[in-house]
Amino acid sequence: MSVVGFDFGNESCIVAVARQRGIDVVLNDESKRETPAIVCFGEKQRFIGTAGAASSTMNPKNSISQIKRLIGRQFSDPELQRDLKSLPFNVTEGPDGYPLIHARYLGEMRTFTPTQILGMVLLNLKSIAEKNLNAAVVDCCIGIPVYFTDLQRRAVLDAATIAGLHPLRLIHETTATALAYGIYKTDLPENDQLNVAFVDIGHASMQVCIAGFKKGQLTILAHSFDRSLGGRDFDEVLFQHFAAKFKEEYKIDVLQNARASIRLRTACEKLKKILSANPEAPLNIECLMDEKDVRGFIKREEFEQISAPILQRVKRPLEKALADAGLAVENVHMVEVVGSASRVPAMLKILTEFFGKEPRRTMNASECVARGCALECAILSPTFKVREFQVNESFPFPVSLSWKGSGPDSQAGGAEQQQLVFPKGNPIPSIKAVTFHKSSTFTVDVQYSDVSDLQAPPKISTYTIGPFPTIRSERPKLKVKVRLNLHGIVSIESATVSC
Ligand SMILES: Nc1ncnc2c1ncn2[C@@H]1O[C@H](COP(=O)(O)OP(=O)(O)OP(=O)(O)O)[C@@H](O)[C@H]1O
Ligand SMILES: [Mg+2]
Known part of the structure; x- marks a missing residue:
């Protein structure tokens, strides 16, 4: 049994393994502790992680990154649409309404789902852990953002399956951090x-x-x-600032040139990091566009002024x-x-x-999430001894059941009814029973009761319950068990008839 924690970030990933003497963050093949979350498709092979990042500037259209933003989301999701604008690769709507990523691989155009790409990233992380432990890695814990929907959580599990991993738990990143702290x-x-x-x-x-x-x-x-709201928003602010400046000063429109845009974005990210440690920073790029070298300069004060819309949030x-x-x-x-x-x-x-x-x-x-994941994996693993520590997790979204009829005891038809099953803040994991009195097969939707925070479709899943035996002409009592599992995924587990 392996005891491993994975933090898959939007930008970079960390692998932590548990050993009897403590948790270690392990190095990848390039001796780095952080592995970029990127898959770069080439003519002869694919490059994942650090190698992928190295090839990405040469081959931006086939370098797939920011998978965390795409996974488990519908193509029409407005947030996804906004994200796509700044991604250099091509994404279209698949027949099921979910994104399909296009990349040239082994000499032909191919399409991949975000789940497949995450599967590749996780496979790479798994092999990093395996090389370090010199043993097969299957059991693990994977960190996920607390705002991931049911569908996103299921997509991560699917990607883990593709990679041959068995997550004992998908744990909220901040909870993993709190665990590593406490x-x-x-x-x-x-x-x-x-x-x-x-x-x-x-x-x-x-x-x-x-x-x-x-x-x-x-x-x-x-x-x-x-x-x-994250680091990349600062890069974007700086990017727009300098793109406008260079248009005026050098008469070049970086926005019209994919490679120049990537180079300016990369330079802006570096500039932002310099500004974290220094009151001012220069920006010089040779041959950015039209064979023009550009020079810029910004003070931290001005950076903060132009970042005001982000900081306000x-x-x-x-x-x-x-x-x-x-x-x-x-x-x-x-x-x-x-x-x-x-x-x-x-x-x-x-x-x-x-x-x-x-x-x-x-x-x-940068490492606390992965450490927390490895610790949680150690807590859940029967083969590992860790200090007694209980994590009382809470689920951030209220979940209800809805069905047609006037109450759980009504016949089919009638108005839509709802019953809250897991209120906001419900402990994870949890199991609740709802009793129905129904005479024939009926359907129940599991849904978020409030999607204002989530901006996702409310419906999670639909279950058809039945057929079931009716005793004489009475409507049988049906006990429906709803489970909120360790991953934060809700499902109807069983329906039993009792007289
Ligand atoms: N010294 C620094 N000053 C300012 N920003 C920095 C510095 N070092 C890194 N960053 C920024 O931090 C961001 C990456 O943070 P982090 O590695 O925590 O994200 P992630 O875990 O990959 O993503 P997420 O948690 O959103 O999925 C990048 O935008 C990067 O530019
Ligand atoms: Mg992170």
Whole structure:
């Protein structure tokens, strides 16, 4: 049995393995701790991870990245449509309404689903773990964003199956971080609760979770997020800024040239990182377009001014998390920031102002998710001994059953009815029973009761229940069991007739 944790990020992935003496982040073939989440299709072979990233500038149209944004989403999803605008590869709508990625591979055009591409990325991560452990890797834990829908969670499981992996759990990234934070802490209180806010700012999204710690356990008090607020938004702001500047100064329109756009975006990302450590930074690119060398320069102050629309959005998920946890800001004892985009100083300023205290960086900002995943895998694995630590996870979306009829005991037909099964914040895993009185086969929809946060179609799945025996002319009592499993996936597990 393997005990491995995978953090598959929108930009980069980390593999952590559990050993008897602790958790190790392992190196890939190129001796790097981070492996880019990219698959680059070539004429003779495909390159995945670090090798994929190296070939991507030469072959942008066949370099597939940002899979986390595409997986389990309908092609018509407005957020997906926005994301597609900045991706260099071609994506069309498949016959099932889901995206199909086009790439030239082994001399011919092929199409791939995002699930297939994620399968390739996971296969690469699996082989990194296997080389390091010198053993087969099947059992694992995979980190996922808290905002992933049922469909996205199922797609990750499918991709894991393609890669020959068996996830014991898909764990929310911020919960994995909280676990990695708490499990080794020896000073957790017996009775009072230590409330810690974890803020993860990644490549494309921001997630917040407030966890209450006591000796031997953590309880998630709230999850919140902004699905489209991350490091890449700063790159885009800088990109637009310099594209406009160069148009004026050098009379070149970078937006009209795919390769120049990629080169400018890459340079802007570097510039952003320099600005995290320095008050000003230069930008020089040779032969960007029309054989013109370009030169630019920006101060951190100006960067923050042009990033104001992004920075303004940071507070909302923080407020939401506090409100959902039912805590006043003074009751949050500590703030931990993780995710590499949290290195932008303006972000820290906002967090400090909001919480009234300096956020800490106790955790390794890029590795904590993978470590938490490996720890969770160790907790779930029967072969591994870890310190007793309980994770009380909460599910961020309310889920209900809906059916036609006037109540669970009605005949078919009539108005649409709904019953809340798992309220927001319901513990994971969980099982609930709903009793129906029905005389013939009927259908039940499992759906999100509130999609305002999710911006996804409310319906999760439909179940047809029946046929079942009717005893005399009475309507039998049907007990329908609904399960919210460890992965945060909801399903109707069984329906039993009792008289
Ligand atoms: N020193 C730095 N200053 C500012 N931004 C940085 C710095 N280092 C990395 N970043 C940015 O952090 C982002 C990547 O963060 P991270 O690796 O946490 O994301 P990810 O886990 O791949 O994505 P996600 O969590 O959204 O799926 C990139 O946008 C990168 O440019
Ligand atoms: Mg991340």
